[in-house]
Amino acid sequence: MKILLSNDDGHQALGLMALFAALKDIADVEVVAPEHNNSAKSNALTLNAPLYVHQAGEGVRYVNGTPADCVHIALTGLLDYTPDLVISGINNGANMGDDTIYSGTVGAAMEGYLFGIPAIAFSLVDKGWPHLDTAVAAAKALIQDLAPMVARRKHEHRVPPPWLLNVNVPSVPLGDLQPPKICRLGRRHSAERVIQQLSPRGDTMYWIGAAGATMDGAPGTDFHATAQGHVAITPLMVDLTAHQDLAYWSQALHSMRSPSQQQT
Numbered sequence: 001m002k003i004l005l006s007n008d009d010g011h012q013a014l015g016l017m018a019l020f021a022a023l024k025d026i027a028d029v030e031v032v033a034p035e036h037n038n039s040a041k042s043n044a045l046t047l048n049a050p051l052y053v054h055q056a057g058e059g060v061r062y063v064n065g066t067p068a069d070c071v072h073i074a075l076t077g078l079l080d081y082t083p084d085l086v087i088s089g090i091n092n093g094a095n096m097g098d099d100t101i102y103s104g105t106v107g108a109a110m111e112g113y114l115f116g117i118p119a120i121a122f123s124l125v126d127k128g129w130p131h132l133d134t135a136v137a138a139a140k141a142l143i144q145d146l147a148p149m150v151a152r153r154k155h156e157h158r159v160p161p162p163w164l165l166n167v168n169v170p171s172v173p174l175g176d177l178q179p180p181k182i183c184r185l186g187r188r189h190s191a192e193r194v195i196q197q198l199s200p201r202g203d204t205m206y207w208i209g210a211a212g213a214t215m216d217g218a219p220g221t222d223f224h225a226t227a228q229g230h231v232a233i234t235p236l237m238v239d240l241t242a243h244q245d246l247a248y249w250s251q252a253l254h255s256m257r258s259p260s261q262q263q264t
């Protein structure tokens with residue numbers, strides 16, 4: 001199995017390097033990751049500047065770009081093969097609920113998914129890498145469990161659609177880890193207020209405030225599962241259409257005149 005491994009915390013991040021070391025036992029792994037921390041960069045691509053790739057060590061390359069840039073250039077030219085799996089992480093902190101919209105970790109995995117490759121984003125719930133060994137073990141075990149499904153794709157007459165999983169691992173000792181749970185995304189309250197400070201030169205600085213606290217952490221959500229010590233696994237989709245609202249808007253705009261009609 002060939003794995004492309006990326007992240008958003010940067011190519012020297014503990015979470016990436018620990019996962020890289022663990023996955024080398026079970027797969028051919030190549031790292032293409034950002035040069036620096038690109039947290040909250042979501043699916044951003046760099047369109048207005050050149051990207052440069054440097055070798056950091058055997059099997060590890062880094063890019064002066066976003067997480068999605070790394071996966072994008074790896075899949076569209078840097079690699080001379082198509083990986084079987086795109087893995088992103090292990091993120092320094094949670095990617096639950098609304099986090100997934102902003103997350104560079106999810107963005108990297110989603111870029112693989114958009115190119116038709118199964119992908120998984122892994123995050124360790126608490127920042128600072130507490131019990132990172134637990135997250136590495138959980139990630140390796142899940143990838144091993146999925147390996148037969150991934151391998152079968154090569155032999156299918158019609159390659160099945162890819163899938164995209166968002167996985168959050170609770171920061172607990174490995175011995176306390178509960179079995180994985182398939183969950184829906186919860187919701188956070190709105191983020192905290194912006195932090196305003198004065199620079200040494202008298203300019204006002206604005207810092208994005210902290211993520212909101214859990215708003216929907218009901219049973220069945222990723223928040224609830226991880227709080228109970230379970231690995232939370234959520235299948236994601238890219239279609240942002242509010243399908244349940246299509247009929248409403250069709251009816252609501254039924255009477256809308258076209259701009260040309262409004263001029264008569």
Ligand SMILES: Nc1nc2c(ncn2[C@@H]2O[C@H](COP(=O)(O)O)[C@@H](O)[C@H]2O)c(=O)[nH]1
Nearest residue numbers: 039040091099102103104105191209210211
């Ligand atoms: N508004 C804030 N959101 C935050 C902050 N720290 C993290 N986050 C959210 O979590 C994800 C982290 O995901 P990553 O994969 O991008 O590292 C981030 O995208 C936000 O949604 C914070 O301080 N403020």
